[in-house]
Amino acid sequence: MVFIEDVLSADYTGKTVTLRGFANSVRKGKNNIFIMLRDPTGIIQCVSHSGEAPFEEADRITRESSLEVEGTVRQDQRAEGGYELSISRIKIFGIAEPFPLKSGHNKVFLFDNRHLWFRSIRVTSVMKVRSTVFESIHSFFRENGFYEIQSPSFVGSSVEGGATLFSVDYFGRKAFLTQSWQLYAEAMVNSLWKIYTVAPSFRAEKSRTWRHLTEFWHAEAEVAFAGNDDIMDIEEKLIKYIIKGVLEKNRRELQVLKRDTTVLENTLRTPFPRMRYEEVIDLANKNGLKLDYGADLGSDEERVITSKLDVPIFSVNYPKKLKPFYHKPDPNDPSHVLCNDLLAPEGYGEIIGAGQRIDDKDTLIDRIKEEGLNQKDYEWYIDLRRYGSIPHSGFGLGVDRLVMWICKLPHIAYAVPFPRTMRRLFP
Ligand code: ATP
Numbered sequence: 492m493v494f495i496e497d498v499l500s501a502d503y504t505g506k507t508v509t510l511r512g513f514a515n516s517v518r519k520g521k522n523n524i525f526i527m528l529r530d531p532t533g534i535i536q537c538v539s540h541s542g543e544a545p546f547e548e549a550d551r552i553t554r555e556s557s558l559e560v561e562g563t564v565r566q567d568q569r570a571e572g573g574y575e576l577s578i579s580r581i582k583i584f585g586i587a588e589p590f591p592l593k594s595g596h597n598k599v600f601l602f603d604n605r606h607l608w609f610r611s612i613r614v615t616s617v618m619k620v621r622s623t624v625f626e627s628i629h630s631f632f633r634e635n636g637f638y639e640i641q642s643p644s645f646v647g648s649s650v651e652g653g654a655t656l657f658s659v660d661y662f663g664r665k666a667f668l669t670q671s672w673q674l675y676a677e678a679m680v681n682s683l684w685k686i687y688t689v690a691p692s693f694r695a696e697k698s699r700t701w702r703h704l705t706e707f708w709h710a711e712a713e714v715a716f717a718g719n720d721d722i723m724d725i726e727e728k729l730i731k732y733i734i735k736g737v738l739e740k741n742r743r744e745l746q747v748l749k750r751d752t753t754v755l756e757n758t759l760r761t762p763f764p765r766m767r768y769e770e771v772i773d774l775a776n777k778n779g780l781k782l783d784y785g786a787d788l789g790s791d792e793e794r795v796i797t798s799k800l801d802v803p804i805f806s807v808n809y810p811k812k813l814k815p816f817y818h819k820p821d822p823n824d825p826s827h828v829l830c831n832d833l834l835a836p837e838g839y840g841e842i843i844g845a846g847q848r849i850d851d852k853d854t855l856i857d858r859i860k861e862e863g864l865n866q867k868d869y870e871w872y873i874d875l876r877r878y879g880s881i882p883h884s885g886f887g888l889g890v891d892r893l894v895m896w897i898c899k900l901p902h903i904a905y906a907v908p909f910p911r912t913m914r915r916l917f918p
């Protein structure tokens with residue numbers, strides 16, 4: 492089967508081809524009907540002339556009707572893409588009713604009609620980039636000796652704190668949807684040493700920001716005998732690997748999205764600076780914020796901090812109270828933890844949360860108590876420190892956030908096929 496991109500890129504001039512697709516637009520004149528045919532690879536102008544056999548069929552075609560056309564390829568400078576198909580035969584799969592989407596709709600209307608909007612060239616382009624991102628994540632880990640392994644989505648206790656837990660009725664008991672695979676990863680890392688997963692995580696995010704979903708795709712890794720610096724090395728290599736893949740495979744999509752790729756190219760070339768939390772606070776205040784030492788960094792703060800950057804930065808060693816219980820205290824300064832957030836430039840902020848895990852049993856129990864968690868729920872996790880504990884670190888990459896940055900989208904919902912947010916459960 493021939494695709495539109497083949498016809499537009501190779502020399503099919505004079506040849507007869509059969510293409511399938513949807514009518515992206517239809518222009519009807521007295522003597523000619525122009526159908527812009529769209530398939531997953533591109534758009535080509537198809538023309539039917541009056542007096543020729545398929546003209547009556549062509550006249551039935553409405554916008555978004557689905558069809559198969561056979562025709563001869565002609566070079567035509569006036570046509571978008573430089574080629575035109577003179578139609579000799581049409582087979583109609585489905586005539587579309589008047590299509591509800593037109594240009595100029597607001598965001599809410601478009602997301603209400605995501606099932607139809609999904610066909611647009613912009614959405615399709617984002618999804619192709621997204622596909623490359625997922626492909627690259629898997630190939631990076633597999634090329635680097637990681638095992639892919641899964642953890643449950645139904646869990647009995649929280650990882651990232653209770654505030655964003657989704658509870659579900661589990662045969663009369665209370666269960667939760669997982670916020671991260673991490674606790675399970677720490678059990679599995681003891682046998683497999685280098686592991687990763689790509690799976691949805693769930694968080695009942697009540698703060699509606701441009702970067703929070705309630706269900707998001709999480710690429711997580713855990714590595715035995717790795718410290719905070721080692722895990723940053725892996726994160727940096729992964730991000731560079733993914734961006735290289737997109738730049739190689741998705742030039743056309745990035746063009747459709749009008750994405751200036753300067754920053755992406757710079758990201759490939761430049762080592763990611765590692766800044767301590769207090770330096771990041773200084774940077775924020777130099778950019779006009781008034782943050783106290785100890786302030787948490789959220790969407791708004793990170794937007795300001797990263798808006799002028801042209802490469803991601805690591806923000807490392809946060810005060811203990813800003814991070815979940817499992818982070819290892821810095822031996823040189825136990826009020827801080829050995830953690831890192833990777834902040835994307837151009838205003839996007841955190842795309843990875845990472846760090847070294849507590850490997851000492853007593854420290855862990857202290858932190859669980861300090862956070863007011865129920866120690867009983869975590870006994871199995873504490874066991875991992877009772878029986879031959881090892882140093883280990885890991886990270887969680889928000890894949891949808893990465894896609895949002897790579898495509899430079901205004902909101903995370905645009906990066907996801909069917910986004911789930913506090914307000915959106917349909918379609
Ligand atoms: P934030 O501070 O932005 O709420 P977080 O620090 O709670 O994020 P982590 O627990 O570190 O997030 O999760 C690891 C990664 O997962 C984050 O760096 C981010 O890329 C992604 N992530 C976390 N929460 C969400 C969400 N609600 N929607 C989309 N991605 C998310």
Ligand code: MG
Nearest residue numbers: 832841843844
């Ligand atoms: Mg984080």
